[in-house]
Amino acid sequence: MLVRESLNQDRQLLHAESPSIVSLQAALRAQQLRQRIEIQNEHLQAAAPMFTKIQAFARGLASRAETKALRQELKKHRAEVTQLQAIVRAGVVRKNVKADLHALEENSEEIVSLQSMIRGLFVREQILADRAELDSHISKSVELQAGIRGFLYRRQHSALLEELDSHYDKIAAFQAILRGIMERGRVGDLIAELEEEEESIVEVQSAIKGFLVRARFEEKRRFFNENMQKVVKIQSFVRAKVQGEAYKSLTTGKNPRSALSRTLFTF
DSSP states (O other), rough: OHHHHHHHHHHHHHHHHHHHHHHHHHHHHHHHHHHHHHHHHHHHHHHHHHHHHHHHHHHHHHHHHHHHHHHHHHHHHHHHHHHHHHHHHHHHHHHHHHHHHHHHHHTHHHHHHHHHHHHHHHHHHHHHHHHHHHHHHHHHHHHHHHHHHHHHHHHHHHHHHHHHHHTTTHHHHHHHHHHHHHEEEEEEHHHHHHTTTHHHHHHHHHHHHHHHHHHHHHHHHHHHHTEEEEHHHHHHHHHHHHHHHHOOOOOOOOSOHHHHHHHHHHO
């Protein structure tokens, strides 16, 4: 009976301390488990390179086997796979192109401006390079241009002369016709102007003729005034000769003319 009471007391005491005992047991078990895990980790870390190699080898074998099987499967469906790849790639490309086009449309003004700037930069650089190259050879370029222009001008001139020589008669006739037309036109214009200014022209002609007549008369009068004595002597000589011949005819002639008589008596 005492033993049973002692056992009951122990049982009650254990029951009262059961949470502490459970916690202690759990702590002891956890410590033992941690110790075993640490020991296993130490063993695993020691054998880790070997396990890694084994795993890598196993994975390689598995991967090669899968790859080989996949290749064989793909070889069986090579045409379908190629077509599928083409379709997928085309879809991806179309999608990318569509996205790029949409992005380009959204930024078209900026892209055009940037392209213009880049092209202008390239063109300016090219022009500067060409100008520098030309400046370094400007004398030779000028001589070459002069030679080419001279050659082209001489060839053109020679061809023109040959062409003109081959049509010389026609050109001469054409020139004559043109000159005639131009002269007739000028004459017609001159006649029209003269007809319009006929009264003025007549007055001018009359004035010029009067001026010329007066000038000639004045010149003759001045000449006669300067040579009056000579003129009188010549007139006297001429009259004397005429009267002498008339007198001889009257005195010696058989039938003298009446005009001689009148002339003689008049003198």
